Amino acid sequence: xxxxxxxxxxxxxxxxxxxxxxxxxxxxxxxxxxxxxxxxxxxxxxxxxxxxxxxxxxxxxxxxxxxxxxxxxxxxxxxxxxxxxxxxxxxxxxxxxxxxxxxxxxxxxxxxxxxxxxxxxxxxxxxxxxxxxxxxxxxxxxxxxxxxxxxxxxxxxxxxxxxxxxxxxxx
Numbered sequence: 001x002x003x004x005x006x007x008x009x010x011x012x013x014x015x016x017x018x019x020x021x022x023x024x025x026x027x028x029x030x031x032x033x034x035x036x037x038x039x040x041x042x043x044x045x046x047x048x049x050x051x052x053x054x055x056x057x058x059x060x061x062x063x064x065x066x067x068x069x070x071x072x073x074x075x076x077x078x079x080x081x082x083x084x085x086x087x088x089x090x091x092x093x094x095x096x097x098x099x100x101x102x103x104x105x106x107x108x109x110x111x112x113x114x115x116x117x118x119x120x121x122x123x124x125x126x127x128x129x130x131x132x133x134x135x136x137x138x139x140x141x142x143x144x145x146x147x148x149x150x151x152x153x154x155x156x157x158x159x160x161x162x163x164x165x166x167x168x169x170x171x
Contacts, residue, residue, distance in 0.1 A: 001138065002129055003107030003114075004100040005151040005159050010078040012160030013167070019072040023079035024118075026062040040118040040125060044132055051136060056084035067092050074171060082137035083144065096170050098163060099145035103152065104130075146170075 010020045027047050028038050036042045050058040059081065067075060067089075080086060080097065089095050102110075108126045111119045120126040142148075147166050151159055 001102070001107060001142075002133060003109075003111040004102040005110075005149075006078050006100050008156060009100065009160055009163040010076050012156070013076060013164060016164060017072065018167075019066075019070045019075045021063050021066050021070075021075060021077045023059050023063065023077065023081065023085070026059060026066075028118075030062060038117045040120060040129070043118045044129065047136070048132070056082055056137070057088040060085035060088035064088075064092075074167070076167075080141055081133060083140050084137070086141060096147075096167075097141060097145040098166055099142045099148040100159075100163075101142075101148055101150045101152075106152070 007022065010022065014020055024043075027043055027050070030050065031038055031043055031046050034046070036046060047059065050062075054061060063077070077089065080089070086095055086097065108120075108123065111126065112121060120129050149159065149162050149166070154162065
């Protein structure tokens with residue numbers, strides 16, 4: 001779910017030589033192409049529109065060229081939201097899914113502090129975003145993950161180290 005720690009892990013593991021692709025950034029790039037401001041509302045609508053027009057795996061389709069250009073043996077993809085996206089990604093190789101769990105309060109607090117243009121600043125906006133994410137199937141992907149980390153009382157370094165050890169065990 002948004003704010004659980006996915007991007008924190010991805011940023012922390014860049015130094016390990018992994019390529020990082022952020023699904024949300026793909027939507028932001030598409031918004032820029034369309035001259036849309038990267039607001040919470042615009043990005044949410046665009047994400048739903050892309051899925052409606054191009055199918056439920058549409059966001060994964062947006063990152064295909066980044067995957068093809070990568071020279072890394074392992075690519076960390078931050079922000080998979082549905083099993084349909086996972087099916088698109090499986091066309092490129094083995095896919096392992098790591099779910100990150102965090103409490104609603106912790107996620108809301110993190111998103112308020114993160115400061116991206118599309119981060120919710122009110123509890124109502126946060127709940128709307130969670131509802132939108134659940135609507136595109138994120139809960140199914142979480143339920144079918146290969147491994148999960150509970151990001152409740154972990155420090156940033158402990159979270160990153162936990163993820164690194166799991167990823168290493170898969171390779």
